Amino acid sequence: MGNEPDPHAPRLTPEGFLELDGYPYRFDPSVCAACEGACCRGESGYVWVRYGEIEAIARHLEMGVEDFATIYLRKVGHRYSLIEKKLGEGDYACVFFDVAQRRCSIYPVRPRQCRTFPFWESFQHDEDEVRKECPGIV
Numbered sequence: 001m002g003n004e005p006d007p008h009a010p011r012l013t014p015e016g017f018l019e020l021d022g023y024p025y026r027f028d029p030s031v032c033a034a035c036e037g038a039c040c041r042g043e044s045g046y047v048w049v050r051y052g053e054i055e056a057i058a059r060h061l062e063m064g065v066e067d068f069a070t071i072y073l074r075k076v077g078h079r080y081s082l083i084e085k086k087l088g089e090g091d092y093a094c095v096f097f098d099v100a101q102r103r104c105s106i107y108p109v110r111p112r113q114c115r116t117f118p119f120w121e122s123f124q125h126d127e128d129e130v131r132k133e134c135p136g137i138v
């Protein structure tokens with residue numbers, strides 16, 4: 001508790017990269033500025049959101065949770081995902097990805113799935129896959 005460092009939070013290296021114990025790669029956040037939003041668009045997929053995150057995003061947008069859910073969520077089994085918008089054939093983006101500005105329009109309240117990218121368990125032992133997904137991997 002308190003101000004102890006979170007061992008699961010990435011650390012900033014002297015070169016300005018992020019690294020996390022157990023992951024064989026590092027991430028250069030400066031690459032995001034020139035990226036087309038590789039982590040927010042591409043093939044169709046899911047951006048999972050939990051109830052607390054739904055409340056936070058709805059509050060950020062000054063919407064009620066029910067209205068937010070009706071407009072922006074889809075139920076998949078027992079979970080909820082943000083909906084996506086189709087940009088072209090095989091090209092989808094998260095509904096909150098601002099294509100013109102190439103940035104997340106709800107960045108301060110983006111879900112945990114987005115905040116933890118590219119340090120996902122599914123990539124921990126699949127460096128090739130994360131390199132395909134993100135040009136900021138170093």
Ligand code: SF4
Nearest residue numbers: 040094096097104114
């Ligand atoms: S919520 Fe923001 S960071 Fe997450 S996928 Fe959507 S646009 Fe990208």
